[in-house]
Amino acid sequence: MHEIEISELRRLTEVIKLYHNYDFTNYAISSFKRRVSRILDLYKIPSVDLLIKKIREEDGFFNTFLEELTVNVTEMFRDPSFWREIRDQVIPNILLNHNQISIWHAGCSSGEEVFSMAILLKEMGIHHKAKIIATDIDRAILDRAKSGEYQLKHMDLNEKNYIRFQGKSSLKDYYKEDNGKVYMDKSLVNNVSWREHDLVRGVVFNKFDLVLCRNVMIYFNQTLQNVVLKKIHESLFRYSYLCIGSKESLIWCEIANKFIVVNNEEKIYKKIKD
Incomplete structure (x- = not known):
């Protein structure tokens, strides 16, 4: 080659x-x-x-x-300490001022992050209060996410993450096994709208309390990261939260001064200026 x-x-x-x-x-x-x-x-x-x-x-x-x-290697409850922070700090803060919560998973890939969020919300007893939009550029991977079908061999790692997240039960309670595959409980995502969306060229289509765009921008150069982050900024209500990947940063980007750092370790930010 x-x-x-x-x-x-x-x-x-x-x-x-x-x-x-x-x-x-x-x-x-x-x-x-x-x-x-x-x-x-x-x-x-x-x-x-x-x-x-x-x-x-x-x-x-x-x-x-x-x-x-655009393949993304992903897992459920990836970075368990991040998910604990979302459960213990971020969502309770949002619900101080709102009765409902709107969440956008931007670049949701094969859906493990979406199912993790759904399980977290269910265990907090607020699943019914959430409206979730999950988007990806790739129609085929979105269909896979929507199906909630995963390989059984990957569940061992997902279960370990869930235990470190300190979930309330066992991950096994949320899926059925059959012939080397697992099928996630579909009721977990009955409040999720799955949409094909290009982060780079797509339009701003909604406002959210919480946006997760984790490990997506590592594939973009600085110009593109600026374009995407501006759109995400526009998609957030003031005092709402943005979460990015552990190897990503907002520090250098053009809209950095419109956010404050909530948790530097977990890369969680809060929008403070329009």
């Missing part, structure tokens, strides 16, 4: 933009390159030019490409 040139990646992004109206121009170059390289390996495609040809000419291949490109 030859080393992928920047010029090849540029041609690839131009074709994607032209034929499929997705803009990857400002993706973090090292991450984009690594993922494209993985796709070439995976599908035994000898060059970027042949990948471009496949994207242009093969019906349905672009969806496969998109799924591989």
Whole structure:
């Protein structure tokens, strides 16, 4: 496999933009390159030019490409101390002034974060007070999230996270097992609206008390992070909360002064200015 040139990646992004109206121009170059390289390996495609040809000419291949490109390895109750903070501090604070809570999972991937939130809300006895919107750029992964089907082999890690989160029962209470798969209890997500949405090019569509956009911006360069964070800022009520990934930061971005740090360790911020 030859080393992928920047010029090849540029041609690839131009074709994607032209034929499929997705803009990857400002993706973090090292991450984009690594993922494209993985796709070439995976599908035994000898060059970027042949990948471009496949994207242009093969019906349905672009969806496969998109799924591989935006794949997120995710788990339930990832970073258990973060989820404890959400349960013990953030949500009680929101409910001091509101009877209802609106939550946006931006870049929800295969839905583990959404189910974690649903379980947390149920155990707090406030599941019925929440309205949740879960979005992702990838239709196929959204369908997977919606189905609530996961591999049984992954549940061991999820259960360990749940125990460290100090949940009220056992994660097993929330799913049924069958033939190496688990099926999450569908009633957990009866208040969730699943939507296809491009964080970069999509419009601001609602206002929320809490936005989780975790481990999404690590794939964007600084220009793109600014674009996305401005939209998220607009999507929050004043004094509402934003949570980002543990390796992400708001410090340098253009809207940094419109937030205060609530918990630096867990990367939780509060909007203080419109």
